[in-house]
Amino acid sequence: MSTHLSNLLLGLGMGAVIAALGLGVVITHRASNVINFAHAAIGTYLALVYYEFRATGDIVQPFLIPFVPARFHLLDRPTDATAMLTVLALAAGVGALCYYLIFRPLRHAPPLARVVASLGLMVYLIGVMGLRFPTEGAATLVFDGPLPRQVVEFAGIRSFADRYWLALIVIVGALALAALSRFTNFGLATTASAENESGAVLQGISADRVGALNWMLAAMLAGVAMILAAPITPISASTSPLLIVPALGAALVGQFRSILATVATGLAIGMVQSELLALQSDWE
Numbered sequence: 001m002s003t004h005l006s007n008l009l010l011g012l013g014m015g016a017v018i019a020a021l022g023l024g025v026v027i028t029h030r031a032s033n034v035i036n037f038a039h040a041a042i043g044t045y046l047a048l049v050y051y052e053f054r055a056t057g058d059i060v061q062p063f064l065i066p067f068v069p070a071r072f073h074l075l076d077r078p079t080d081a082t083a084m085l086t087v088l089a090l091a092a093g094v095g096a097l098c099y100y101l102i103f104r105p106l107r108h109a110p111p112l113a114r115v116v117a118s119l120g121l122m123v124y125l126i127g128v129m130g131l132r133f134p135t136e137g138a139a140t141l142v143f144d145g146p147l148p149r150q151v152v153e154f155a156g157i158r159s160f161a162d163r164y165w166l167a168l169i170v171i172v173g174a175l176a177l178a179a180l181s182r183f184t185n186f187g188l189a190t191t192a193s194a195e196n197e198s199g200a201v202l203q204g205i206s207a208d209r210v211g212a213l214n215w216m217l218a219a220m221l222a223g224v225a226m227i228l229a230a231p232i233t234p235i236s237a238s239t240s241p242l243l244i245v246p247a248l249g250a251a252l253v254g255q256f257r258s259i260l261a262t263v264a265t266g267l268a269i270g271m272v273q274s275e276l277l278a279l280q281s282d283w284e
Contacts, residue, residue: 006159008271013163013232015270016170019263020225021243022250023174024218029256030181031190031214034103034114035248038122041241042094043222045125048133048235050087050227054078059086060132062094062125070132080146087227088220095219099212107211122241129237145231166228167267173221174263181259190214246270 021040028036049060057075061068075082102121106114147162181187189210226235233240246269254262 008275009159010163011271011274012167012267013160013229013270014273015267016163016167017225017229017233017243017266018246018250018270019174019266020170020221020229021247022254022262022266023170023177023259024221024225025244025247025251026254026256026259026262027177027214027218027221029251031211031218032099032103032107033111034118035256036218037115037118037244037248038098038125038241039218039222040226040244040247041122041125041129042091042098042219043226044235044237044240045129046087046091046094046219046223047226047230047240048129048237049090050083050223051230051235052133053086054080054083059090062128062132064128064131084146084224084227087223091219091223092216095216096212098219099215100208103215104208104211122244126237126241133237145228147228147231149231160231162228162231166232169228170225170263170267174259178259186210186213246273 021043024039024043025036028034028039045062052058052060052071053074057073057078058071059074060071074086078086098121102117103114106117145162147165150161151158152161152164181190226240233243247266250262250266250269253265254260
């Protein structure tokens with residue numbers, strides 16, 4: 001019994017990552033009816049930018065524009081706090097640009113067109129990460145994240161503390177977002193804009209502002225999730241964006257609406273996956 005519990009707790013960190021990504025998928029879908037396949041790719045790019053900035057003080061920009069430098073120096077001695085704040089600001093800008101440049105013009109397009117657009121964004125970001133971080137191409141990278149990494153004992157199981165911290169952060173964040181959605185004007189405006197944009201406009205709600213703010217929030221969540229998850233799961237430009245698959249599964253169980261159901265499912269997916277991998281190794 002203790003072995004199975006240990007396997008489940010070891011999967012808590014990956015489950016928290018899946019839950020956090022699924023949470024961002026729900027937010028963008030509720031705001032603009034878009035299934036954002038690029039969500040994990042956005043988080044991966046922001047995580048790589050964070051650790052590059054933490055090491056060198058350079059910001060790596062995502063645009064392939066001729067004669068524009070791929071990176072520019074911002075700080076000589078960045079700390080965890082300054083790096084996080086800088087990347088959060090960058091994430092907000094990335095989210096706003098994704099909305100205004102790609103998904104706002106497609107808000108009245110067929111659902112398939114929006115899916116193709118999000119897949120195109122995912123492919124673009126994977127390509128940009130391959131160009132901007134060429135040393136990452138040979139192997140996945142593992143980083144020392146900002147969360148505590150000491151070994152702790154819980155229910156007789158010894159594990160790294162960052163898994164529990166990440167799960168706690170995701171659960172608290174989900175509760176806060178659920179409260180924001182249900183009890184604030186912003187949350188009600190988001191629901192109204194998604195369900196009936198014309199009616200929301202007649203009520204004085206700016207659908208563009210609501211959509212942009214939700215995309216900014218989702219991008220910041222993706223960045224924070226992948227930054228904190230870097231010590232738990234290796235960061236790779238080619239494989240980390242595929243975390244969108246289990247994240248979409250969690251969001252699907254929550255019907256792309258329920259924040260708490262999505263987070264609970266994401267945590268369960270990671271924990272069950274850890275148990276199945278352990279059982280597979282035992283059978284072999």
